[in-house]
Amino acid sequence: MRYRHIFAWTLVAAATLAAAPPTVVAAPRRTNCPQLSGSWYGDNRAHLQQVIDERGSCAGRPGHRPVAAFDWDNTVVKNDVTDATISWALRHDRILRPASWKNTSKWLSDAADTALTNACGTGVPVGAPLPTATSPRCTDEILEIREAGRTMSGAAAFAGTWNHRRTVPQYAWVPQLFAGHTVAELTSYARKARREALAAPIGSTRTLGTHTVPAYVRYYDQQRDLIRTLQRAGFDVYIVSAGSEPVTEVWSRGIGVDARHTIAIRSVLDRHGRITPWNQGCGGVPATRGEAIPYIDGKRCWINQEIYGVHGAAAWLRQDRRHRTVVAGGDADTDVTFVGDATGAHLVLNRHKGEVMCRAYDDADGRWLINPMFIDPLPRQADPYPCSTSAYNEPDGTKGPVLREDGSVVPDHEDTVY
Structure with a gap:
């Protein structure tokens, strides 16, 4: 690492x-290749x-x-292995509450900060796990920002300027969501998500909040x-x-x-x-x-x-x-x-x-x-x-x-x- x-x-x-x-x-065919x-x-x-x-x-x-x-x-x-890990983490309360959602991204908008604060609440201490498994509103806001770069109300989740050929804030936001965890902890979540996704039938989905997301991942045999x-x-x-x-x-x-x-x-x-x-x-x-x-x-x-x-x-x-x-x-x-x-x-x-x-x-x-x-x-x-x-x-x-x-x-x- x-x-x-x-x-x-x-x-x-x-x-x-x-x-x-x-x-x-x-x-010509090279038989030794x-x-x-x-x-x-x-x-x-x-x-x-x-x-x-x-x-x-x-x-x-x-x-x-x-x-x-x-x-x-x-x-x-x-399918997307980072999304599979986020899905597992949300269903197992592994996202830690930040001191401020604005701290998680340089470009997070005021609208997104407000939406996440309202949906995810302030009931747990800073640095403690958010109860996303039982909080569909919080899960919805996180997934909508990750997938579409907007809040559930449709407001832009990111604001400001960036080079669109060098970054996209909602991609950079994913590892930022896991701030406070060690690499070993995130690795363990990814392993558990991998086992789950490889075992799920091809074509299967699951519902998180109001979002329907793929439940499976497969290695392409040809690749x-x-x-x-x-x-x-x-x-x-x-x-x-x-x-x-x-x-x-x-x-x-x-x-x-x-x-x-x-x-x-x-x-x-x-x-x-x-x-x-x-x-x-x-x-x-x-x-x-x-x-x-x-x-x-x-x-x-x-x-x-x-x-x-x-x-x-x-x-x-x-x-x-x-x-x-x-x-x-x-x-x-x-x-x-x-x-x-x-x-x-x-x-x-x-x-x-x-x-x-x-x-x-x-x-x-x-x-x-x-x-x-x-x-x-x-x-x-x-x-x-x-x-x-x-x-x-x-x-x-x-x-x-x-x-x-x-x-x-x-x-x-x-x-x-x-």
Whole structure:
């Protein structure tokens, strides 16, 4: 576990050149390379196998180990493991009452502070567990803020300014909700939630307050096999998630990815080893209350910093090909930058997320692979993705056109892989 044990009140702050775009028919089969199995959409398995054959250790290329990186929630597993942990914690009274809800997030609005105070009450001492198991109003407010960034009355839960390509307050808020707990405690909650979610039937839900949430999580067999095949072929495989790092580590161990290869939101700990509302920073951004988490461009920053040792402002920039991943996979706009940085294959699971799907369908370098979700895939999106007008997430939170590297506009694309 990589955390800074410091007082909260003293905080301070790939590979060689690739061949031409893959052509599955012409590639000779290397029988010494580990082989993928399982059912994939179209030629995706063959394309991934070709990258493994050409860039893995079985190809006999000297030099640095190639790197692969994957988002976690809804990329390697079906559903969200951080949400599963929150669900378990709410049903077992594991959220501690803060001295002020405003302390939990730099951007929490007055409306959210009032809503949480009224719903969760002040009947227990500061630092004591809130009775969320028997307080549906409190549970509702927490879940609505986490899921939608608003209160149950519809008011904005977060206010102010932030870089929308480096963070999103409601994601940063999740580890902040567990302030006061030790990492070991949060890890134990994640383990219990994992056992529960893996045992729940596929498709099952549960009701928390008035919210209906998934009750199950499943590892995707194809992704488990892909990661293990990459590892056998000499790749260093990393998980890069916008979830809480102790939670993600519990789950990533289940596919053979250790804590050193798991990157997620890293909380700063106080002198007693307890989680604070502060997060470690990236790319020259010091410890803050969530301004530089692994989110959109933030995922690139954390990969550059933690895997390739690029620090300071340069960590926010695309690196040369020797300092980029070979294979990268994701499912949402939060993954678009680091998935696009990969030099061998950009794998995207289709969840109808505009910016990443525009990049995938545009397929500028011929290396984008789109796959429906392996469990309960979404139906075809009826309307074209608005790539030419409003699919890009601007740093100020507005929407704009998706642009290619040469500045040309990506046209709108129909949804064809579902």
